[in-house]
Amino acid sequence: MNTNLKKGDNVQVITGDDKGKKGKILKLFPLTEKETFKIIIEGVNFVKRHTRPNKQAQQGGIIQREAPLAVSKVMLVCPRCNRPTKIGMKMLKDGKKSRMCKKCSEVF
Ligand SMILES: [Zn+2]
Structure with missing residues (x-):
């Protein structure tokens, strides 16, 4: 497992839909017994979320955000x-x- 990764590291996705994409680690989630170590990578693994109109955002719509990716799916780029x-x-x-x-x- 790549648990030696740090925030700001450049990584490349080695498997899945975003295979081959590179990006910088924006956030790391701590390793717990139950959860897999996950990271958020800049510009990688976007998910679309539908939002409803509310006081903060007058117009509803679709926003895109990076979703956490299992650390086992990436390798550090030297x-x-x-x-x-x-x-x-x-x-x-x-x-x-x-x-x-x-x-x-x-x-x-
Ligand atoms: Zn090297």
Whole structure:
């Protein structure tokens, strides 16, 4: 599971209707025992919602919003080699762990 993803990461969808689309992570939902880890990606997985006229919006209509996507459907796009990649973890000299691209070994 790509639980090492962070807000602002660029990801590519690897399966489903939006396969091949790239976008930036806008929001991450916390991992719980019952729920799958989900993320909202800018410009990906739009759903149409019908709204009724109300005080806030005088006219009803259809609005489009990004819907949460299971994290298992995306891969991180490496900022250096620009390819979808698995995330590795690398121990730094100061003992901290950092994420690493498994394709080009870039640490980010
Ligand atoms: Zn890379």
